[in-house]
Amino acid sequence: MTDILIDGYNVIKNNAMFQFLEVRSRAEARTLLIKQLRNKYLHSPDTIIVVFDGDRAKEQVSHEDHIRVIFSRYGETADSVIKRLAAEAHKAGRKVAMYSNDGEVRRAVTEAGGQVHTTGQLTKQLTSAPHDIALRSAHRQWVRRAYGIDPMYKGDDEPEPPRSHGKKKKKRRK
Numbered sequence: 001m002t003d004i005l006i007d008g009y010n011v012i013k014n015n016a017m018f019q020f021l022e023v024r025s026r027a028e029a030r031t032l033l034i035k036q037l038r039n040k041y042l043h044s045p046d047t048i049i050v051v052f053d054g055d056r057a058k059e060q061v062s063h064e065d066h067i068r069v070i071f072s073r074y075g076e077t078a079d080s081v082i083k084r085l086a087a088e089a090h091k092a093g094r095k096v097a098m099y100s101n102d103g104e105v106r107r108a109v110t111e112a113g114g115q116v117h118t119t120g121q122l123t124k125q126l127t128s129a130p131h132d133i134a135l136r137s138a139h140r141q142w143v144r145r146a147y148g149i150d151p152m153y154k155g156d157d158e159p160e161p162p163r164s165h166g167k168k169k170k171k172r173r174k
Contacts, residue, residue, distance in 0.1 A: 007100035008052040014119040051078040086112040
């Protein structure tokens with residue numbers, strides 16, 4: 001199991017879709033981010049923790065399905081909460097993966113033994129099709145081109161058909 005730490009407002013501020021929503025309502029942008037995370041990690045055994053900057057006297061923690069949402073207390077940044085959670089997870093022997101573009105947080109999580117990723121990598125994961133569907137779609141496109149039934153295909157370069165990354169046994173020659 002891995003603790004996946006997400007710098008919530010950093011993701012929102014670095015993605016055009018979330019920025020558009022944030023202009024209307026910061027709460028809507030947060031809700032969409034949490035909804036997408038819930039859908040992405042629905043069947044994951046990992047612990048998903050989204051941290052936002054808060055303004056209350058105490059740190060607020062809530063759970064939306066299997067996503068833990070933390071708002072830092074007044075005077076404490078989400079960055080410091082993420083650093084603390086990464087250190088706690090490392091001390092407890094759990095793996096840590098963190099999504100943020102903030103250099104200071106990335107350094108602290110790396111020093112605590114965690115993996116760091118950019119917010120762009122997270123949003124790409126959130127908006128991409130599942131792997132099996134992407135492979136099927138690419139195969140269908142290749143078949144349409146091969147049989148000449150794709151009206152958008154010009155035929156200059158014939159691409160190879162998509163292949164799965166699974167290992168296949170080679171047959172022995174006698």
